[in-house]
Amino acid sequence: MFSKIWTTKSTGVFSAQAEQLRQLLADADAVVLGAGAGLSTSAGFVYDGARFRQYFADFAVRYGFADMYSGGFYPYASLEEHWAYWSRYIYINRYQNAPKPVYNDLFRLVKDKDYFVLTTNVDHCFQKAGFDKKRLFYTQGDYGLFQCAEPCCPETFDNEALVRRMVEAQGYTIAPDGSLTVPEGVTLKMRIPAELVPRCPHCGRPLTMNLRADNTFVEDEGWHRAAGRYSDFLRRHEGQKILFLELGVGYNTPGIIKYPFWRMTAQNPQAFYVCINPGPAQLPPEIAPRALCIRKDIGAVVKEV
Known part of the structure; x- marks a missing residue:
């Protein structure tokens, strides 16, 4: 070298x-x-500071982490909580445009x-x-793809429609320009309905993100x-x-x-x-x-x- x-x-x-x-x-x-x-x-995709607080202040108070990366690794007690966090994370970092x-x-x-x-x-x-x-x-x-957590197959699955439903189920309104707003009087939920938890269409196991973290990454x-x-x-x-x-x-x-x-x-x-x-x-x-x-x-x- x-x-x-x-x-x-x-x-x-x-x-x-x-x-x-x-x-x-x-x-x-x-x-x-x-x-x-x-x-x-x-380009403005920062994972801490004001941008973190804007979308994850409730998670920060409850779980004590101070940036998006830490929240992504937190061992949530349920898949409903896990995907409440991750759906917000995916939406703002994949489906919103960069600030700059x-x-x-x-x-x-x-x-x-x-x-x-x-x-x-x-x-x-x-x-x-x-x-x-x-x-x-x-x-x-x-960030826009799911894969089987096992994985049982070499496939990935587009997640935009389901991520939007997860975000809206927590109380957010998605504007035509993609921005997220919380209607007056609404308190955000920190979990999604069980029926929105993504599962593999082949084996029924939970889906996970198609991100290279170990040897289960699907190419x-x-x-x-x-x-x-x-x-x-x-x-x-x-x-x-x-x-x-x-x-x-x-x-x-x-x-x-x-x-x-x-x-x-x-x-x-x-x-x-x-x-x-x-x-x-x-x-x-x-x-x-x-x-x-x-x-x-x-x-x-x-x-x-």
Whole structure:
């Protein structure tokens, strides 16, 4: 594996970095976007603070957690409580639009290029912003899909209609623009009716989220088709001017995006690697001459470019 060096390029003038990225995009034969959680954070999908309190204040008081992630792992006493929490979580992070137009701005940046998106995000923001679904590979699942908890079959199930019913059963009204409101005098319920608990249509066991957490994750037919399209894209552009543009990727799962991007850049003398992340950035010295790390908010960089 590569040795690593702390990059010093992040201390450069931002406008010069933005101009360099603009030129790299213009010159590239193909662009591979690698997106992690930091991209959605830049777009306003934060899981704590005011946004958490807006939708989960009642859960926070009763159970004592202070962010959405903690609530997602809480051992609720019943499936009715579990899905009351998770239906709100899914709805606001999958079926509402991101608060900021970062994904839309990013689409305008690459829509005229030959691009492909590899992402560990599960919030569907790329497709909602207009990215071609045949150019997307969601490696870790999708908030919009259920799977059997066993699992008894390699299938996933769209959940939008049922999630909406779960949310409304708690007392919310869903407006035409997708926003949630609580009618005057209504106290939100923290459980759903038993008949709304999702169950596998084949075996009757409870359904769960199609999110990669362990070896029960279902890689369905759509997942495999997307993986094949990604492999085909890389094969078609082998040896060409490829820009590997990494956005908001940390070190939770670096083997999915970061390390492969480093490796493919090292193997292709025509390739260039760009990392945009406000946090500290590292680079293997082998690709440092063909790499740029911009330590800035992703939305600000995309807007500038």
